[in-house]
Amino acid sequence: MLAAENLVLSGRLHGVSLRLRPGEVTAICGPNGAGKSTLLSCLAGLTLPQSGAALLDGAALAAPPAEARARAIGYLPQVAEVAWDVSVQTLAGLGRLPWRTGAAEDAAAVDAALTALDLLPLAYRPVAQLSGGERARALLARVLAGTPRWLLADEPLASLDLAHQLALLAHLRACAAAGMGVVLVLHDLALAMNHADRVLVLDHGTLAADGPPDLALSEPVLAQVWGVNARWLGEPGQRALQV
Amino acid sequence: MTRPIPLLLAALALALPLSLLAGRVWIDPTAPLGSEAALILAELRLPRALLAVLLGAGLGAAGAAMQGYLRNPLADPGLFGIAPGAALGAVLSFWTGWASAGWALPAFALTGAAGAMLLLTIIAGRNGGVVLFTLAGMMIASLAGALMSLAISLSPTPFAMSEIVTWLMGALTDRSWREVWIAAPLTLAGIAVLRAAGRGLDALTLGEAAARSLGLDPRRLQLLLVLGVGLTVGGGVAVAGIIGFVGLMVPHFVRPFTDGRPSRLIVPSALAGALLVLVADGLCRVLPLAGGELRLGIALSLLGAPFFLHLLLRLRRELV
Structure with missing residues (x-):
């Protein structure tokens, strides 16, 4: 269980409490500057709140050792940086750093992650030669190779075209189906509406709505939080936003 | 993927004996060794060759670790201000006239390196961030550079001035076993420390946030790096001056x-x-x-x- 209890960080979060469930895809939505990335970073144990705490299985995330946290929570930052031109396989292998289980187990975990993301044919290709979509998958493979129980990703779909967005979302849904807790910061409300199990809406550092997508992203919430009069069209699972 | 380590070891094993033979006095490996040649080999060539190996090893390892830490292929060990700090210490030993006493020059240089390391950790060590760290290093480097120029311009005698300037150019001429015994433990310890920083440097490939999410302790990595670069580069400057x-x-x-x-x-x-x-x-x-x-x-x-x-x-x- 990953939870936040009354997280406060001056100017960014003003008392956010929530409990996340494994096996679900949770989307964090909200206008620019609402505190989405800060909340995700707190839940990943990377940012310390001024008061309150992020809890993993009832224990505060800030407590050492950091490697135990790193094995439980995989974090995909917004800036997809890879400083050196390593191969896809080596990149995924970096996800094994918190584990000290030996080469055989590392190789098996990397192999499983590359297989899950259809990256085996590209295993030896340098990262610099990948397309945007392949690169996003390779970075996700890095997280999956660490076999975390939680996957926290900050706008993982931002730089992808629609087809690759849908493909990556399908991979993330598969992770949740396998029992992983998946938490995504998403800007695209239609993607959150159609693909998340649960949506958290942040507004000025507080939780404005929390629930299934059609409730948390209802038209009154859109008007109140985003200040946009918009309507949802289409069937559930295929909704589109008309502004 | 070729394996560079055995290849490089083989090349070193070939180059080391060859370098012993070369110089103003060429030594013929086929002829029986005269007493003069034996003296040149044991007291001049061998310590000098070993110093070259130690110095290069320290600088190479420090450069690799620095580039990894700053995630920048243009980084150089001089960037942290440790080499200029050590050089400043050495310059002060000339300036005060202590340099003529055998152990003073390396001792001063190592004190300078340690001072730069301490200053670097005090200024930048609080949050473990890379940007503040780099800026602090550049500040220390330029401060040490300015103080060196000051020492040169105020040098008590023209002789001291020319000594300083010559020493700053960096060389391995007329070094003895004493310098080898100073540089060897420092360099080897430094390389070991830098090796220990390897996991953290690997994690940093993904940027600071992702590295921390992988369990990296940025402060520990920074300390390992300061210590490792300080030992290798500080030890190198103490025995050979600045080699860029x-x-x-x-x-x-x-x-x-x-x-x-x-x-x-x-x-x-x-x-x-x-x-x-x-x-x-x-x-x-x-x-x-x-x-x-x-x-x-x-x-x-x-x-x-x-x-x-x-x-x-x-x-x-x-x-x-």
């Missing part, structure tokens, strides 16, 4: 033969650095030059600058 370009160039030679992870670059860079300095110093001894021999620091910069420009232009072409 080795730390910058060597990781570039080695990187294509590794899988790209910074941790895999440190030991091969140490070996390649050792090879480069050993060969360069051998060439310095052999090259006929009016008025003495070419100083190692100058030679490496003469060699390094154009080579590095070539490398940059090639890199640019690949990017375009």
Whole structure:
């Protein structure tokens, strides 16, 4: 269980409490500057709140050792940086750093992650030669190779075209189906509406709505939080936003 | 993927005996060893060759670790201000006249390096961030540089001034076993510390946030790096003066033969650095030059600058 209890960080979060469930895809939505990335970073144990705490299985995330946290929570930052031109396989292998289980187990975990993301044919290709979509998958493979129980990703779909967005979302849904807790910061409300199990809406550092997508992203919430009069069209699972 | 370590070890094993034979007095390996030649070998050539190996190994490893830490292929060990700090210490030993006492110069230089390391950790060590750290290092480097210039301009005698300037150019001439015993433990300990930083440097490949999410402790990594660079570079400057370009160039030679992870670059860079300095110093001894021999620091910069420009232009072409 990953939870936040009354997280406060001056100017960014003003008392956010929530409990996340494994096996679900949770989307964090909200206008620019609402505190989405800060909340995700707190839940990943990377940012310390001024008061309150992020809890993993009832224990505060800030407590050492950091490697135990790193094995439980995989974090995909917004800036997809890879400083050196390593191969896809080596990149995924970096996800094994918190584990000290030996080469055989590392190789098996990397192999499983590359297989899950259809990256085996590209295993030896340098990262610099990948397309945007392949690169996003390779970075996700890095997280999956660490076999975390939680996957926290900050706008993982931002730089992808629609087809690759849908493909990556399908991979993330598969992770949740396998029992992983998946938490995504998403800007695209239609993607959150159609693909998340649960949506958290942040507004000025507080939780404005929390629930299934059609409730948390209802038209009154859109008007109140985003200040946009918009309507949802289409069937559930295929909704589109008309502004 | 070729394995660089055995290859470099083999090259070193070949270059080391060859470098012992070369110099103003050439030693014929087939002839029986005279007493003069034996003296040259044991007291001049061997310590000098070992110093070249130690110095190059330290600079290569420090350069590889620095580039990994700053995630920048243009980083150089001098950037942290540790080499200038050590040089400042050495300059002060000349300035005060202590340098004539055997152990004073290296002791002063190591104190200077330690001072720079301490200052660096105090200024930048609070949050473990890379940007503040780099800026602090550059500040210390320029401060040490200014103080060195001040010491030179205020030097008590012209003799002291020329001593300082000559020493700053960096060389391995007339070094003895004493310098080997100073540099060996420092350099080897420093390389071991930098190796221990390897995991953290690998994690940093993904940027600071992702690295921390992988369990990296940024403060611990920073301390390991300051200590490792301080020991290798500080020890190197204490015995040989400032030798530029080795730390910058060597990781570039080695990187294509590794899988790209910074941790895999440190030991091969140490070996390649050792090879480069050993060969360069051998060439310095052999090259006929009016008025003495070419100083190692100058030679490496003469060699390094154009080579590095070539490398940059090639890199640019690949990017375009």
